[in-house]
Amino acid sequence: MAFVHVKPKSQWKTVDISASLISGTNFNDLIELQELSDYELEEIDKGAYAEESTRKKKSKKKRQDQDLLEEDCDTKSEDHQLNASEDEEEEFQPELKLNVKGAENKKRQEKDRQKKKKRKKKQKKGNVLSVDSDITADNELSVMKTNHEESSGINKMKDMEAWDGLGVPDLVLAALQDQGFTAPTPIQTLTIPHAIRDRLDIIGAAETGSGKTLAFGIPVLNHIIKKLNLTGEKVTRDLQGPLALILEPTRELAIQVMKHLNAAAKHLQIKAVTVIGGMSVQKQARLLAHRPEIIIATPGRLWELIEEGQEHLQKLNAVEQLVVDEADRMVEKGHFEELSKILALVNSDEVKRKTRQTYIFSATLTMEQVQPNRQIKKRKVEKNALKHKLDQLVEQMGIKGKPKVVDLTRKEAVVHTLTEAKINCQADEKDLYLYYLLHQYGGRTLVFCNSKDCIRRLVSIFTLLNCNPLPLHADMHQSQRLKNLDRFTEKTKSLLLASDVAARGLDIPNVDHVIHYQVPRTVENYVHRSGRTARASKEGLSVILVSPEDISNFRKIVNHIKQGSDLPDFPMEIDTLHHLKSHVALACEIDKQEHRLMKQKRNKNWMQKAAEEMDIELDRDLLGDDEDEDRKENQLKQQLKRLKAQLQVILKQPVLPSKFSSRYLTKTGHLVLPVQNTSSSAVADLKTTVKKRKHQEI
Numbered sequence: 001m002a003f004v005h006v007k008p009k010s011q012w013k014t015v016d017i018s019a020s021l022i023s024g025t026n027f028n029d030l031i032e033l034q035e036l037s038d039y040e041l042e043e044i045d046k047g048a049y050a051e052e053s054t055r056k057k058k059s060k061k062k063r064q065d066q067d068l069l070e071e072d073c074d075t076k077s078e079d080h081q082l083n084a085s086e087d088e089e090e091e092f093q094p095e096l097k098l099n100v101k102g103a104e105n106k107k108r109q110e111k112d113r114q115k116k117k118k119r120k121k122k123q124k125k126g127n128v129l130s131v132d133s134d135i136t137a138d139n140e141l142s143v144m145k146t147n148h149e150e151s152s153g154i155n156k157m158k159d160m161e162a163w164d165g166l167g168v169p170d171l172v173l174a175a176l177q178d179q180g181f182t183a184p185t186p187i188q189t190l191t192i193p194h195a196i197r198d199r200l201d202i203i204g205a206a207e208t209g210s211g212k213t214l215a216f217g218i219p220v221l222n223h224i225i226k227k228l229n230l231t232g233e234k235v236t237r238d239l240q241g242p243l244a245l246i247l248e249p250t251r252e253l254a255i256q257v258m259k260h261l262n263a264a265a266k267h268l269q270i271k272a273v274t275v276i277g278g279m280s281v282q283k284q285a286r287l288l289a290h291r292p293e294i295i296i297a298t299p300g301r302l303w304e305l306i307e308e309g310q311e312h313l314q315k316l317n318a319v320e321q322l323v324v325d326e327a328d329r330m331v332e333k334g335h336f337e338e339l340s341k342i343l344a345l346v347n348s349d350e351v352k353r354k355t356r357q358t359y360i361f362s363a364t365l366t367m368e369q370v371q372p373n374r375q376i377k378k379r380k381v382e383k384n385a386l387k388h389k390l391d392q393l394v395e396q397m398g399i400k401g402k403p404k405v406v407d408l409t410r411k412e413a414v415v416h417t418l419t420e421a422k423i424n425c426q427a428d429e430k431d432l433y434l435y436y437l438l439h440q441y442g443g444r445t446l447v448f449c450n451s452k453d454c455i456r457r458l459v460s461i462f463t464l465l466n467c468n469p470l471p472l473h474a475d476m477h478q479s480q481r482l483k484n485l486d487r488f489t490e491k492t493k494s495l496l497l498a499s500d501v502a503a504r505g506l507d508i509p510n511v512d513h514v515i516h517y518q519v520p521r522t523v524e525n526y527v528h529r530s531g532r533t534a535r536a537s538k539e540g541l542s543v544i545l546v547s548p549e550d551i552s553n554f555r556k557i558v559n560h561i562k563q564g565s566d567l568p569d570f571p572m573e574i575d576t577l578h579h580l581k582s583h584v585a586l587a588c589e590i591d592k593q594e595h596r597l598m599k600q601k602r603n604k605n606w607m608q609k610a611a612e613e614m615d616i617e618l619d620r621d622l623l624g625d626d627e628d629e630d631r632k633e634n635q636l637k638q639q640l641k642r643l644k645a646q647l648q649v650i651l652k653q654p655v656l657p658s659k660f661s662s663r664y665l666t667k668t669g670h671l672v673l674p675v676q677n678t679s680s681s682a683v684a685d686l687k688t689t690v691k692k693r694k695h696q697e698i
């Protein structure tokens with residue numbers, strides 16, 4: 001039999017075919033027809049064909065093996081493999097090539113199914129730590145090695161040398177490598193070996209975004225790994241309660257810490273459960289029934305479930321790893337009472353307490369406490385109450401002997417990649433300045449307010465200004481809080497209006513700007529709020545809006561953080577600011593009227609409801625003439641509609657820089673509008689201005 005090879009002498013060309021030609025046929029999946037009009041048929045000898053065929057089979061097999069090794073292979077590489085096999089088939093195609101989508105899809109689906117099956121099989125083999133595992137230290141090592149070789153390639157761990165000597169277990173190291181964490185952060189370097197090797201209690205303070213979660217997370221995971229392996233037989237943890245308890249001040253933070261730990265424990269079977277308010281108690285009780293090794297909790301809900309007698313939580317005194325994160329916040333009002341009770345329960349077994357390892361962490365742990373103005377007088381009475389509470393906490397946590405204290409906080413308290421600035425303005429100008437910043441600079445902006453009312457007002461105004469604000473405060477339903485956080489994270493240009501519930505610990509990727517719409521009440525809050533940007537060595541900007549009423553609080557912050565030297569003024573384009581004034585003024589007017597309308601409605605409804613409940617008839621004068629009222633309400637609604645339409649028209653008009661003249665027409669007679677410089681960054685603008693100002697001073 002002769003073997004021929006089609007050697008193209010021209011390009012494959014698409015053939016135009018009428019839809020009617022293929023309608024009613026089985027060519028539903030046909031997407032294109034191509035022809036090759038000029039080609040040569042080359043005869044090839046059987047031996048060479050057989051050789052070629054074997055080579056291809058081998059390479060296909062090799063690729064399949066490769067698929068097996070690449071557990072988490074990404075779509076890109078899958079695409080590449082699919083393309084490769086297409087090329088292969090192309091060589092032996094006849095003159096007409098049909099690109100049949102359905103066949104391709106089927107092929108892809110079949111391949112995916114095979115891959116999934118193989119991956120599942122491999123995962124079963126690869127999970128070295130399971131609740132019922134009988135793995136000894138020796139065979140764990142060998143399984144780990146295989147696992148490592150298979151999943152990451154034998155040489156890949158070489159990039160992780162910076163972690164050498166810290167005692168991080170290999171399976172955790174592999175997970176860190178997957179996340180691209182090739183080197184430990186300073187707080188991790190200085191705490192992990194003392195926790196793992198020396199089994200010391202740790203008190204750690206380091207700037208925001210410096211990786212404190214893994215500084216305690218890795219030793220906690222290490223302890224659990226060792227504990228399970230050392231047992232070497234079916235683990236009887238059912239009777240012992242959780243192995244680790246991590247206490248967090250906010251629900252979001254607890255969820256985030258769980259995500260971080262899950263990512264670090266992705267090659268292990270360690271169960272972590274969050275016990276937090278705002279979520280279903282029943283669901284949490286169900287999860288606790290699975291007896292997780294790690295519990296990450298906010299004190300309120302944890303205490304509630306303890307009091308309800310939840311079985312797994314009755315063994316809290318057997319906890320072997322105890323973490324109080326954001327410790328200085330935990331000792332504040334609202335948490336301390338429940339925290340004290342929880343700690344008393346945890347420490348109720350003196351023998352277990354002695355072998356327990358304890359971690360206390362925060363970015364502002366060692367910061368001298370500065371009280372807000374109204375508390376200064378009180379401070380004389382309860383002198384340094386917070387410091388006292390912190391000492392009390394250290395005592396209550398049952399810290400034994402000498403803990404390892406690592407304090408990496410800078411004198412400035414904020415991270416060095418953070419650029420700070422201020423805007424001096426009147427209280428009623430803050431909306432305008434905030435709008436200016438949002439208008440001029442894209443990116444992800446997190447705005448902090450001191451009260452929920454302030455957030456509600458800003459949500460209304462900035463929705464009218466098409467800024468799509470997302471609120472986040474303690475009065476919101478928990479699921480909505482989490483949804484808004486997700487939405488804020490999903491988009492590259494987004495706006496979150498938050499209370500201090502979002503100030504601590506939240507690790508939202510790439511927040512470009514933090515704006516303090518209201519000056520925070522404490523220096524610590526300023527540090528934590530600002531710390532939501534400029535995380536993990538990235539740059540970030542914090543701008544604080546200061547009105548005359550804020551001056552004294554602002555001074556306190558600056559004196560503490562900048563040792564008296566002032567923050568630079570954020571540079572503004574006055575013409576642009578002037579132009580934006582009308583937008584904000586109109587939005588504020590609409591908001592005011594909407595608010596009035598709503599209040600009227602609420603009052604009326606309330607009076608009617610109260611009258612119904614008391615079974616009395618209300619005087620018409622009290623409710624106002626119904627017809628007259630309705631007419632006024634309709635008028636107001638119409639007016640609001642008009643104002644909103646007017647605002648939308650204004651918002652569509654371009655904001656032109658001062659030097660722009662509409663007299664310059666292009667050849668086509670159309671006015672060319674200058675392109676707004678969206679690429680300029682707020683940090684860059686500020687740095688340039690500061691440099692210029694310094695130059696002028698010289």
Ligand SMILES: Nc1ncnc2c1ncn2[C@@H]1O[C@H](COP(=O)(O)OP(=O)(O)OP(=O)(O)O)[C@@H](O)[C@H]1O
Pocket residue numbers: 180181182183184185188206207208209210211212213214362363504505506507531535536
């Ligand atoms: N070794 C590392 N290499 C690279 N990135 C890391 C490393 N360790 C942690 N990170 C990342 O750095 C970011 C900040 O870490 P983390 O949230 O633990 O900071 P933090 O110090 O607890 O901050 P805060 O005081 O605000 O709570 C996270 O996105 C985390 O995944």
